[in-house]
Amino acid sequence: MQQTGIPPNKVTFSVVLKACAMIPALQQGKQFHSDIIKSGFESDVILGSTLVDMYVKCGCIEDARQVFNNMHERNVVSWTAIIAGYAQQGLGKEALELYEQMKQKHVQPDVVTYVVLLKACASIAALEQGKQLHLDIIKSGFELSVIVGNTLVGMYAKCGSIEDARQVFNSMHERDVVSWNAMIAGYAQQGLGKEAFNFYKQMKQEGLQPDIATYVVLLKACASIAALEQGRQLHLEIIKSGFESDVILGNTLVDMYAKCGHVQDARRVFNNIHELNVVSWTAIIAGYAQQGLGKEALDLYEQMKQEAVQPNIVTYVVLLKACASIAALEQGKQLHLDIIKSGLELDVIVGNTLVDMYAKSGCIEDARQVFNNMHERDVVSWNAMIAGYAQQGLGEESLTLLEQMQREGLKADEVTYGSVLSACSHSGLVDKGCQVFDSMCKDHGIIPTIEHYVCMVDLLGRAGCLAEAENFISKMSVPPNFLVWMTLLGAAKNHGHVEIGRHAFGCAVKLEPENAAPYVLLSNIYAAAGWRDEVANI
C-alpha cells in the first residue's frame, strides 16, 4: 500500500495497530506511532486508545501510560484500556487508583470498565474493593451480563471467597461454559478437587460440552490433590475429544502427572507434544526437580538449549531450585551467568531464588553479593538471606539483617522470625532470641506458630535453661505437639536432666504412642545417669 502511494488514514492505522497488539510486535507498533504523529492524527481519541492498547499488549505499560497522559481527549474506552493494562500486569493498586481519577473526571464506567476493574481486584486479592464494585455493578444493572457474572465468579474465587463465587454463579440468569470453567477453576485453586469434579459432573448433566479450558482446570484440580486415577481418566477423555494435540493441554498433562509423582508418564506426554514450547520444557524440568532428580532436570536444560528454546524467568527459577536441592554449586553459577546474559537478573523472584540457591549451596558470601546487588527487595529476599545466615549458624548477622529490614520499612513475617529464632538458637543467643520472640508477639502482632514454639524450646534447651523451657511450654497458647516435647526431651538428654526428661517423655508418648524415638532418648538419659534397671525397663 505504501508503495502505491495511497496515504493511510485513521482507519488504516487503527487496523495495523491492532495487528501489532495481536502478534505482539512492539518495534512495528512504535514505527506506526511515529507515522501517526507525522500524519497529524495524534489527537484522534480512537487512535490514542488503540495506541494505549497496543503498548499494553506489547507489555510496555510505561509507554502506554505516556500516550494516555498526552491524549487531548479521553473517553471511557481510553480509561478502560489503561486500567486494563495495569490489571494485566498485576498492578491492581495502580488500576484502582486510575479508576478514582476517572470518576473525578466524571467519566462513567461501562460494562467493560467494570470487568477490567474486577480483574484488577482479582490480581491483588482485594476482596473488599471487589465487593464494592459488585454493589456498583448491581446498581448499574450490568450484573445481567454473562461476562460480568463470569468475571465476578473469577474475582471472588481468586480472592479466596469461594462461597461468594458460588453465590454469584447460582444467581446468574444465563451461564455458558466459561461460567462453569470459572467455578471449577476456583475450586481447583483452593485445592477442593472433589467439588471441582462435582461441578464437572453437573455441567455435563446440563448438556454443556467441556472445552479445552475445562480440561485444563480439571487437570489442575487433579494436580492439586494428587488424584492420579482421575487424571488418567481425563487424559482418555481428552484423547477421545480430539483436544490432545493442544499444546496448553499437553503441558497441563505433563504438570499433572509430575505433581502426582509419575514423572515417567509426564515424560511420555512430553515426548508426544508436537510443538514443544518453553512452558513444556519448564513443566518437565520442574517435574524432575520436584522428584529430587536434579541431575535429570539439568540435563533437560542442556537439551532445551540445543533445541534453541529460550528459557524465561519461570524456567530459571525451577532450575535454580533444582540446583539448590542437590547443592549443585557449579551448575548454579553457570545458570547465574546465563541469567545475566538473558538480562533477567534484575527480576525480584530470580534474585530471591539466586540468594536461596547460593545460601543452600553453602556460599553465603555469594548469596550476600546477589542480595546487595538487587535493585528491588521484598520480604522474601530478606527471608532468603536471613535463612541463609540461620543455616550457617550466624546468629548476629541474622539479627542485624532483621533490624536493617525493619529500618527500611519492611514488615518481617512469621517466616523471617522463624529463621531469626533458629539462628539465635544455633548461636546460643538466648536473651536476644527471647527478646525477638516477645517483640514478634507484642510489637508486631504475629501469632506464634508451633514452629516458633519449637525454636524457643530449642533455644532455651540448648542453653541448658531446662526449667525455663518447661515453663515456656506450659504457657503456650496452642497445645504443645510431639516435636515440642521431643525438643525438650533432646535438651534433657544433652544436659543429663532426668526429671524433665521423664516429664517430656510422658507427654511425647501420649501424643505418639507408636513412635520409638522418645524411648531411645529416655533410655539414653537413664544410661548416662547409670540407672541400669530403668534402661532395661524402657
Place this chain on the structure above:
DNA sequence: GTAGGGTTAG
C-alpha cells in the same frame, strides 16, 4: 471500514 472485557499451561 477504526479503540477497551470473561475461564485456561510451567
